[in-house]
Amino acid sequence: MIESKQPILQVDSLSVKKCDDQTSTTKYIVDNISFSIQLSEFFTILGENGSGKSTLAYSLIKLLKPSAFEISGEIIIKGQRILELSESNLNVIRKNEVSYIFQNPYSSFDPIRRIGNQLFNSKSGSSSEIMSEHFNSLKLNSDNNILKKFPFQLSGGMLQRISAVRAVLSNPKLIIADEPTSALDKPISNLFMEYLLTYMKKSGAAVLFITQDFDLAVKYSSRIGVLKDGVLHSIHNQNQFLKSHNDVYLEKLINSYKYIYRTEK
């Protein structure tokens, strides 16, 4: 049944090679990765530091600097081959189909424009009532007049939640969230995830969530892909993920998770 639908994102043997000019060495950051994401799916890529998560995410909508990275393989978003598109066609996709939530919210907002001006640019003609609804569901206090503030006047946690609102307001079919919760504390992370999940259910969009937070991955995703050293180690359905696998690496991860998060000693 699921196979008959066209996936919103399809990645086929994607490799990203980093070329270092000074030492003239090349290194595969992302190595021959294939997966696909359907609409209404919450797909998580779980990986440790340096496993190539962010590079993978950037490469999906071609945000990597072309001179330093060589991308090969196939990326198809909504039937369009990303790697073959011109920059202007690519911008249409970046604007209308895909929203990206960056890890560092300070660098993803224009520092010299007020938050309100940056949010209202999103294509839905959002009124302030809708806006405060969004803000309330993320526990952002709307009386503070956040919309009139500049990014530097807000805390990282607030700004990150606003970037989730920004991502949702443009009504995308796919949200790519690159470690959005790394600067948030647990309760706010949970809230953040609920917010993305609610949008996903309401609009039928897909979410690609990239994280190293095992707990969030297990709690919210429908499928989990484990990334290790640039290789997609394995993909699991959520309900099977914590069961035992015949795999040393996964067992180590899961044991550590259980050690910290489960009460049984």
Place this chain on the structure above:
Amino acid sequence: MILPEIKHILELRNISYTPPKVDLKQKENTDSLILNNISFGIEHGEIFGITGESGSGKTTLGRIICGLINQTSGEKVFFGEKFYGIHPDRSIQFLFQNYSASHDPSQKNRDALKEVFALKQPNSNFDEFAKRLLHKVKLNENVLELFPYELSGGQQQRLALAKILALNPKLIILDEPFASQDVTAQHELIDLLLDLNRTEKLTIICISHDLFILRKLCSRIMIMNHGQIVEILRSDELFTNPKRDYTKLLVRSFV
């Protein structure tokens, strides 16, 4: 009021903190009391957790204990003696959340460690000392010949920890040591800290927003909100028997 007791390695009495005024016009920030009348004691050899939401004042409290900033009012007592600012024996040490910034990028780890070594034991053998120290934090000796950037995040953190331990502290304060780490690294760090606590009789204050990790690591956990102590619980009570409504809410938002 908490009565003074000798078994406490550290005691805080009515600590309050208001940051110096930055906004000269003083339009809005009139009641910016970051810490409000904090009093508690830490027992010798325990691992004490401090938690709370972002902005609850937990890092500020840690910095005041170490003397990186000074309290506006109240007093700090260490082994029964009052002190102000940084403790004269350097017996209280602080591990920053941003540990990679505590390494000099232009210096090999050996030279950096030598500087710390010279502060405390100038007369003994450095190689032996370094070996013992790195063994404590479970680092391989070959890191001495590397530069900080050649280490992984976890290794950098351990090296920062080693530098602190080189000063023979009685109490160390760790500010969000588990942030931005994956579960396996968290697991290893928990084991390392438990080990240090047991073998070195080191008292540890761990500031973290992760209740699960604190439950695993600490003997007691203090919950803070808006610069005040909500309550102090034994770690086995945290999830099963929280007394205050705020704690219940906090715990519920985790599971």
